[in-house]
Amino acid sequence: MIRHDFDKLNRLPPYVLAEVTQLRHAARRAGKDVIDLGMGNPDLPTPPHVVEKICESAAIDRNHRYSASRGVPNLRAAACEWYQRNHGVDLDPEGEMIAVIGAKEGLAHFVLVTVGPGDVVLCPDPTYPIHQYSVIIAGGDLRNVPLTADSDFIADLEQALQRTWPRPKLLILSFPHNPTTRCVDLGFFERIVEFAKEHDLMIIHDFAYAEICFDGYKPPSILEVPGARDVAIEFLSLSKSHSMAGWRVGFAAGNKDMVHALTRIKSYLDYGIPTPIQVGAIVALRGPQDCVEENVEEYRARRDALVDGLGMDGPGAWKIEKPLATMFVWAPVPEPFAAMGSLEFSKRMLEEAGVAVAPGIGFGQSGEGWVRFALVENRHRIRQAVRGIRRFLNQGA
Numbered sequence: 487m488i489r490h491d492f493d494k495l496n497r498l499p500p501y502v503l504a505e506v507t508q509l510r511h512a513a514r515r516a517g518k519d520v521i522d523l524g525m526g527n528p529d530l531p532t533p534p535h536v537v538e539k540i541c542e543s544a545a546i547d548r549n550h551r552y553s554a555s556r557g558v559p560n561l562r563a564a565a566c567e568w569y570q571r572n573h574g575v576d577l578d579p580e581g582e583m584i585a586v587i588g589a590k591e592g593l594a595h596f597v598l599v600t601v602g603p604g605d606v607v608l609c610p611d612p613t614y615p616i617h618q619y620s621v622i623i624a625g626g627d628l629r630n631v632p633l634t635a636d637s638d639f640i641a642d643l644e645q646a647l648q649r650t651w652p653r654p655k656l657l658i659l660s661f662p663h664n665p666t667t668r669c670v671d672l673g674f675f676e677r678i679v680e681f682a683k684e685h686d687l688m689i690i691h692d693f694a695y696a697e698i699c700f701d702g703y704k705p706p707s708i709l710e711v712p713g714a715r716d717v718a719i720e721f722l723s724l725s726k727s728h729s730m731a732g733w734r735v736g737f738a739a740g741n742k743d744m745v746h747a748l749t750r751i752k753s754y755l756d757y758g759i760p761t762p763i764q765v766g767a768i769v770a771l772r773g774p775q776d777c778v779e780e781n782v783e784e785y786r787a788r789r790d791a792l793v794d795g796l797g798m799d800g801p802g803a804w805k806i807e808k809p810l811a812t813m814f815v816w817a818p819v820p821e822p823f824a825a826m827g828s829l830e831f832s833k834r835m836l837e838e839a840g841v842a843v844a845p846g847i848g849f850g851q852s853g854e855g856w857v858r859f860a861l862v863e864n865r866h867r868i869r870q871a872v873r874g875i876r877r878f879l880n881q882g883a
Contacts, residue, residue: 497622503615503848506832510842521871524842526664526813526860530729530784533770533777540733540766552757553764556749557585557737561764564771565722565737572696573707581742582715584749585767587759589694589721589736592748594620596690596719596738597656599751601626606654608646608687610639612846612853614664617692621658629654632852633666640677647685657682660692662705662811665849665858669699669810672706679708682717688744689718697727697778699811700786709740719744726813727778728770735759735767785813788861788868795872802876815859816846820879828857839878841871 506524513520531537543549556562562579569575577583586592597620601607607621611630621628631646633639647654659678661670682689691708699705708714719740725731738748758764789808792815796804806817818824823831828845835857836842844860846853863871 494623494625498619503844505829506836506842506845506848509833509836513836513840518840520836520840520842521863521867521874522842523859523861523863523868523871524844525862527862528726528729528731528813529862529864530781532729532733533773535773536728536730536766536770539769540762543762543765546762549761549765551761553759553761555752555756555758557583557758558761558764558768561585561768561771562737564768565739568722568771569707569709569739573710575707575709577709577739578742582745583737583739584745584752585759585764586721586736586738586748586752587756588725588734589692589723589738590616591734592736592738593617593658593690593692593721594623595751595755596744596748597621597626597658598624599747600688600744601656604652605656606650606652607656607658608643608650608654609658610660610663611851612665612849612856613658614660614692615849617658617660618850626656630850630852633663633668634852635666635668640674640681643681653685654687656688656690658690658692659708660694662695662699662809664694664812665814665844665846665853665856666816667809667812667814669703669705672710675706675708675711675714679711679714679717683713687717688741689714691718691720693720694723695726695812696722698782698785698813700782700789701808701810703810705811715741717741719748724767724770727781729777729781730767730770733759733763733766735763735770785861788863788865789815791865791868792859792861792872795869796875800876802878802880804875804879813861815861817857817859819846819855819857822879822882824855828854832857834882835875835878838882839871839874841874 562583566577566579601624603625605626610633723736832845844858846856
């Protein structure tokens with residue numbers, strides 16, 4: 487019998503988050519009501535006017551053909567208008583913007599075309615899994631830099647660079663951050679761009695939560711920094727802001743050479759987002775934006791229901807800091823359960839509270855001791871989750 491050995495798959499670590507997912511499926515098959523706050527899969531519907539336009543466009547015969555891999559001109563122009571409107575950044579839709587089939591696809595393919603064996607890539611730990619896994623898939627040498635509440639990330643970057651040979655080629659970032667929800671200001675990006683230029687680094691910035699922000703905080707784009715386009719490419723997504731996760735619409739913007747590299751590899755790999763979906767995305771970007779404001783308000787209300795409910799004094803209280811952005815809450819494992827680790831704690835909470843969360847260890851070693859809540863159930867269900875969690879914590883303690 488032929489033995490199939492896939493070297494790149496062997497290099498990938500076990501997908502820890504899948505373990506909790508399997509337990510959740512098993513519990514539901516057994517008839518148990520599980521409140522799923524594990525996977526960050528938005529539950530809010532795509533705005534009706536966007537769905538209507540997609541359906542209308544899908545009925546047109548010419549839209550059934552192959553589409554433009556880098557995005558139709560009007561979609562790239564609409565994405566550039568978004569940058570100008572929201573961040574005061576003027577981009578060339580011909581050379582500095584490309585549509586991608588979701589930010590995850592675009593980012594992974596950019597790493598694939600720019601990183602090869604022996605190339606060193608710096609990446610925060612913990613982080614969204616594809617940021618690390620894309621480097622492994624491309625055959626690169628991944629070096630993790632801790633991103634923790636009490637650390638100076640840029641100082642840690644400097645230290646990592648001094649200890650690394652050969653010199654790193656690429657730095658992958660994402661703020662507002664998944665899973666830690668950490669936010670930064672424009673001054674942070676100014677230091678990062680200066681760092682990249684000093685050390686001849688390319689920067690990928692995953693800007694997936696550009697518009698999901700609360701309490702007066704507005705996330706900056708790295709492209710707002712003068713000179714950022716010399717070194718940076720930024721990935722944007724409509725998945726959360728416009729609830730278009732399943733439609734797979736994203737963009738890559740910034741340095742012309744980096745955008746061109748992504749355009750080139752995609753021309754070999756795909757025919758782009760289906761045309762009707764591109765047409766719908768144009769309407770999403772150019773149409774009324776109150777749908778985005780409504781989504782943000784809903785996520786804020788869910789955040790408050792979870793954090794305020796768990797933090798209320800009494801049996802089973804769990805004090806958690808409120809995030810300023812993203813659709814997540816990053817919470818330290820309560821002290822009485824800390825010794826068991828985030829994976830076992832997540833399993834216990836699923837079994838005894840009926841609530842699924844993502845263990846922090848699934849996002850990297852520095853995520854150990856934390857769990858991530860995804861705000862993807864309605865407020866009623868979140869309040870139900872709070873009651874179950876508090877009972878579990880009180881009994882366990």
